[in-house]
Amino acid sequence: MPNCWPRAIVHIDGDCFFVACEVAKNPKLKGQPVVVGADRGIACAMSYEAKALGVTRGMPVGWIRKICPNTIILPEDPTSYTLYSRRMYEIVRRYTPEVEEYSIDECFADITGMHRVLHKPYIEIAREIQQTLKSELGLDFSVGLSVNKVLAKIASKKQKPNGFTVIDWPNISDHLQTTTIQSLWGIGSQTARQMFKLGIKTAYDLASKPPAEIFKSFTKPHQEIWHELQGKFIFLLNTKSQPNKSSISKTKTFGATSSDQHFVYSALSANIEGACSKLRKSKLLTGKVSIFLKTQQFEYSHLDFVLPWPTTNPKDILDICHQRFAEVFSKEKKYRATGVTLSDLKPINTETLNLFGEAIRKENNKIIYRHVDLLDHRFGANTIFLASSLSAIKYQKMKDKTSSLKNFLSNKKRHLGLLSLGRVN
């Protein structure tokens, strides 16, 4: 008998993860149409009951309220989801050290060879992982077992929720025939359209193309998918528990569009402060900044710049934004969102100091921000912020109050006096 398992890769995928966490926290929600995303204004997760009523991912909450008024719409609770997520990884790691934390609700596990260690076949190991997750976390996971990541991902999608699917050598092609091309991991709408034109409608159609045609028509990512559909193991697992980040971003959509330069700038300022706070939490410095404004029509204007020195201080970034804001802002336009992405990140201890005077100034700022972070940790985000972020933060607090009185009442956050650390632009 040929070796059916050159590799044994498990894909584990939380079913409606955010909603499942909410139900685990509050069992009364079980069996009800529940949507998470009240704070973002769109559905980012929904229960099967809500799906059955026609709620889809990305649907605006206003719309959901209209078409299915009985739906329970909750704000996100990232802290809880992260805790459940960590417990999920911890459980999976009991079965193998080779675990890739792919996203908050998904992971890959390479259990190759573990049948000898655990004295049971791969299928039983995968089943046991699923059962342990269910019994210890109270959450459903769909599990797929196959010989590489692409096929394991296809497997876990086959039956949901609480599915368990094995794709081993002999039945690869059967499964590919019932997998549409647009549902393949790594094939988006653009590529799916291109493949349709070539007569490729299923994963099986793609896998059946001769290599010469694949190399002529497609670039590396799709060639690799093609190889994996043949059963080859191409995509390695990234098993670092804390992968190095290459960027940190923060964006926020306003409640209503605005042409007010002060308001738009202050929204940007608040995002920059938020991104810098994340930066300090990760003990990183940024060297490059990219900001954008997004208009009502979803057009973007970008401004990118390199910082004179690596920093975690929002003021260093805002000084440049303030000088150059006119390059991206137009009074004629209405804006709906701003955002910032920090890149060229390096660990904080490799900071090189420029001039002696500069070093001293930065030391002072470090002390200030150490205390800002402590206060934020104690009293919640935005306890202290730059005066330039004031309008946006005031606006956000007002929106929070009016959108959910209940939330507001339960919000016992103490607001301290504002500390002005910069100019009001």
Add this chain to the structure above:
DNA sequence: TCTGGGGTCCTAGGACCC
């Protein structure tokens, strides 16, 4: 009439993911 040929590094932007 014809304007080398590489290599490397960087960046903008597209595509995709959850």
Add this chain to the structure above:
DNA sequence: TCTGGGGTCCTAGGACCC
């Protein structure tokens, strides 16, 4: 009814160098 937020990777093309 009206469209979120946070990421990664790849490619093409320009700049620069020998």
